Amino acid sequence: MIIEKSSEWADGLTKRLEGIEPWDNWTFYNMSYHIAQNNLITEFTGLQSPKYLTNLKPLEHQLKVAETVIERMNGKAILADEVGLGKTIEAGLILKEYLVRGLVKKALILAPASLINQWVEELHYKFYIPAVAYKKNTPLEHCEVVVLSMDTAKKSPHRELIFAQDYDMIIIDEAHKLKNHKTKIYEFVQSLKKKFCLLLTATPVQNDVFELFNLISLLKPGHLGNYETFQSAFSASKHDLEHDDYLKELVNQVMVRNRRQDTGIEWTNRQVNIIPIQFTAEEKEVYELILDLKNISPVFSGAFSMITLQKEMCSSKEATFLTLNKMRQNCTSLEENNSVEYVMQKLMALDINSKAEKALEIVSKAQDKVIIFTEYKASQAYLQWFLHTKGITSVLFNGKFNKNKRDYMKHLFKEHAQVLIATESGGEGINLQFCHHVINYDLPWNPMKLEQRIGRVHRLGQEHDVHIYNLAIDNTIEIDILQLLYKKIDVFEKVVGDLDDILSAFKQTI
Structure with a gap:
């Protein structure tokens, strides 16, 4: 192939300078004018981006x-x-709008590793945004x-490259993974320049109200005052606070929350029950013997160790055995060792x-697909x-699986197995609308975390009522957990708003 320089532009320029050809062309000018006019955004109210999104029909609440x-x-x-x-x-939609308006040129999206490809695909195919999945x-x-x-993102050398x-x-x-202000990822996000910033979480409060304080402080430092001011103004402790109406008003200035019942979409129901077990x-x-171990050996006197063993005993002997065996190795006397044995x-x-x-x-009564959530891999295997x-077929799902294996397990569950047995990792990043029974085994x-688990099945696309079974053994630590x-x-609910049923349709007397 021969490549030659074109002289057309130079010849044309010479003819225009010598007056042989006109400098402008009314037809071309008129076309250019109308293109520019169509691209003008004449007012800031209202969204411009939806008209560019032919592969997406956003719902009213999303707009x-x-x-x-x-x-x-x-x-x-x-x-x-x-x-x-x-x-x-x-x-x-928000990102696309700012891109269309020219207010955003570069954007950074942080997500769990299991959701990276999902984000890239959605941005490409639904929003025509050429996102790149970061590699080394x-x-x-x-x-x-x-x-x-x-x-x-939080590790070197990546953090320095991002900064x-x-x-x-x-x-x-x-x-919600940023709930703890002492973690490296929190410090990393806190150090980022944030002209525009979106924090996505269905669960802005997971364990206590200070988690929400930390999230809002990332977004708008000082909006709720400093830690001491916040604690004093709302008499805030982990599980209690005062002046919650005023706090909710402040929160609503930086948080948007839709509930299913507010969307105008007809949702299937949740049938939620606590199932007592003896x-x-x-x-x-x-x-009881496990509880007595704290009086026999200092190895078992720590609150965390004893709570772990009680929870595991409520799950399976396999999970309990592994922990007991590990702790036994720290026993210092023959008497302690014999007691544990x-x-x-x-x-x-x-x-x-x-x-x-x-x-x-x-599972037998359901005669349908069922997800069982357990907290222990030993219980999962059992x-x-x-x-x-x-005679019941099942597949496993846990955080050790890579994306391909996760997708394959989902496929096996949908096409072949009756039960999917998941650890906590199954509570995020997997959509299972074809299933409508969830057993919270632990x-x-x-x-x-219960809401995340249930949300795997009770989401857009679910066509059946969802049945939730929360198992709890009487006279054990599981009643304290409830x-x-x-x-x-x-x-x-005091700070964020009402929550769909996740334990039972009414607060049971425990």
């Missing part, structure tokens, strides 16, 4: 969120819609919109798991074996 954040909150907001209402779509050698200076994981850029907008997905006499004996022998002699039996009963012995201390969960839910 309203975008307008509110841009027109009233100056592009700094917590997007706190309930799980499944499309916070990613809302963030995409990605030239940030040449990327207008980059998506990377929080864990990567060297001049980002106009920061978007943080699953922003230990067998043998299980109860072992539970005796408990372990009694533990492994158990031939019935009352909670697993109840889960089996629920449950799969137990269900297999009863209760977390954090009520928002009481604390209700307290935390009360704090959430």
Whole structure:
């Protein structure tokens, strides 16, 4: 192929300078004028971006969120819609609007590693935004919109490369991971320049009200005063506060929250129940023996150690055995070692798991897809074996799986298995609308983890009522967990707003 320089432009310029050809062309000028006129944004109110999004039909509440954040909150907001209402779509609309208006040139999106590809795909295909998934050698200076994981962003040399850029907008997905102001990721985000900033989380308060204070302080430092002022003004403790109406008003100045019932969409119902379980006499004996260990050995006197063992005993003997065996290695006397050995022998002699039996009963009655959430991998493995012995097919899902394996497990669950047994990682980043039964086999201390779990199935696209079964063993630590969960839910509703049922349709007397 021969490449030659063209002289047309030079010849044309010479002819115009000599008056042989005119300098302008009315037809071309008129076309250019109309193009410029069409691209003008004559007023700031209203959204311009939807007319450019042929692959997306935003819902009314999503458009309203975008307008509110841009027109009233100056592009700094917590997007706190309930799980499944499309916070990613809302963030995409806001980003697209600022790009169209020329107010944003470069944007940084931080998300959990498992959601990176999902963000990139949605921005490409729904919003025509050429986002790049960050990799080790990605030239940030040449990327207008980059998506990377929080864990990567906070580490050297990546953090230094990010600080060297001049980002106009920061978007943080699953922003509740920033609840602790002492973590590296919190300090990293705090150090970022934030002309516009969106924090996405359905659960801005998970355990206590100070988590919300930390999020808002990231977004608008000083909006709630400093820590001491906030604590004093609202008589705030972890699970209680005063002047909650005034606090809610301040929060609503920086937070947008839609509930399912506010969207105008007809949602299926949640059928939520607490299922009480009784230990067998043998299980109860072992539970009491574990409690007695704190009086036998200082190894078991720590509150955290004893709470862990009690929770594990309410889950499975397999999970309990692993912890007991590890702790036994720290026993310093023969008497202590023998006491632990005796408990372990009694533990492994158990031939019935009352909670697993109840889960089996629920699965058998459902005759449908069921998700079981447990907090322990040992319990996860046990449950799969137990269900297999009863002729029930299941697949596992946990945080150790990479994206391909996660997608494959989801496929197996949808097409072949009746049960998916998930650890806490299954509570984020996976959509399972084809399932409508959720068993919370182990209760977390954090009520928002329950909401995240339920949100995997009760979201846009769900066509059936969703059945939630919260299992709790009487006269054990699980009753204490229930009481604390209700307290935390009360704090959430005082500050953020009403919450869909996650424990039961009414507060039961425990």
